[in-house]
Amino acid sequence: MLKWIFKGLPMLNAGIIVVQHMPKFINDSLRDSLSSVTPMRVSIAENGAALESGTVVIAPSEVHLSLVENRIVRLHHGSKVNFVCPSADVTMKSLTWDLEVLFVGVVVTGMGRDGADGTVHIKKLGGTTIAQDEKTSSIFGMPREAIRTGCVDFVLTPDEISRKLIDLVGVK
Amino acid sequence: MRKSILVVDDEDVVRKSVQRILEIAGFDVQTAAGGPECLAILNKGFKGLILMDIVMPGMDGWDTIKAIVEGGLFEGNLICMLTGKEVPDIKMDYLKEYVLDYILKPFESSKLIQICGEYLSYLDKP
Numbered sequence: 367m368l369k370w371i372f373k374g375l376p377m378l379n380a381g382i383i384v385v386q387h388m389p390k391f392i393n394d395s396l397r398d399s400l401s402s403v404t405p406m407r408v409s410i411a412e413n414g415a416a417l418e419s420g421t422v423v424i425a426p427s428e429v430h431l432s433l434v435e436n437r438i439v440r441l442h443h444g445s446k447v448n449f450v451c452p453s454a455d456v457t458m459k460s461l462t463w464d465l466e467v468l469f470v471g472v473v474v475t476g477m478g479r480d481g482a483d484g485t486v487h488i489k490k491l492g493g494t495t496i497a498q499d500e501k502t503s504s505i506f507g508m509p510r511e512a513i514r515t516g517c518v519d520f521v522l523t524p525d526e527i528s529r530k531l532i533d534l535v536g537v538k
Numbered sequence: 539m540r541k542s543i544l545v546v547d548d549e550d551v552v553r554k555s556v557q558r559i560l561e562i563a564g565f566d567v568q569t570a571a572g573g574p575e576c577l578a579i580l581n582k583g584f585k586g587l588i589l590m591d592i593v594m595p596g597m598d599g600w601d602t603i604k605a606i607v608e609g610g611l612f613e614g615n616l617i618c619m620l621t622g623k624e625v626p627d628i629k630m631d632y633l634k635e636y637v638l639d640y641i642l643k644p645f646e647s648s649k650l651i652q653i654c655g656e657y658l659s660y661l662d663k664p
Contacts, residue, residue, distance in 0.1 A: 369656070389613075389636075395660035399656070399659070399660070449632050449635065450634065477637070504642060
């Protein structure tokens with residue numbers, strides 16, 4: 367699914383954080399897979415690194431990823447949230463009010479309700495929120511829960527998500 | 539080492555059709571008719587992609603994943619749920635982090651082949 371979205375992405379004028387629970391031993395494989403379809407630089411997130419425009423950072427397995435001041439990556443151990451670690455809610459809810467930053471939250475296919483509270487949070491920050499549509503979702507659980515919050519702006523297919531991201535943040 | 543696919547499904551027709559689709563596409567495929575048979579294959583050293591049905595008599599898909607994890611058999615394997623059940627029960631909550639993806643039955647053969655190829659490539663990386 368992520369590959370489907372990223373293959374339609376040019377070098378965006380934004381930094382992207384990917385949060386997906388997966389076995390640790392395939393972190394590098396996911397990085398390489400996404401790198402093969404987008405010109406954006408894709409890496410596994412490192413503690414203390416700054417999120418740069420035009421880059422994609424993947425939350426590594428078994429730790430949560432927060433952003434300090436909407437920019438600096440902080441990796442931290444903690445209890446599972448929504449039964450997973452890393453949790454999208456943790457990352458999304460670490461964002462803070464900043465008039466100079468455009469936030470976009472995207473919830474794609476997955477089980478459970480991770481990302482729903484984060485969607486509400488991003489909406490409160492004045493951001494734009496997107497959920498994958500039911501037809502293209504293998505499992506509609508997470509997008510459905512996000513939509514149920516009433517805080518999702520767009521329900522889209524992966525191709526439409528790519529185009530919407532381009533429209534929202536622009537190309538470098 | 540070439541990685542294999544293990545299809546775990548109690549329905550004979552599903553097992554055989556998935557096996558045939560994937561073998562024609564060039565994959566090595568093993569099958570198991572249920573959780574105990576799946577565990578036996580893993581205990582013999584299977585590493586690869588596991589396509590796991592959820593609803594099976596006795597030991598269901600979630601029970602099987604729990605046994606895989608508790609038995610130390612998860613490392614080196616990826617699990618996708620191959621299921622006709624769109625909304626799995628609450629039993630999965632604490633096990634979902636071991637599931638990489640979900641493929642709903644009925645599925646398109648081309649999509650199944652594409653997904654399997656993608657995830658097997660993950661396992662081929664050093």
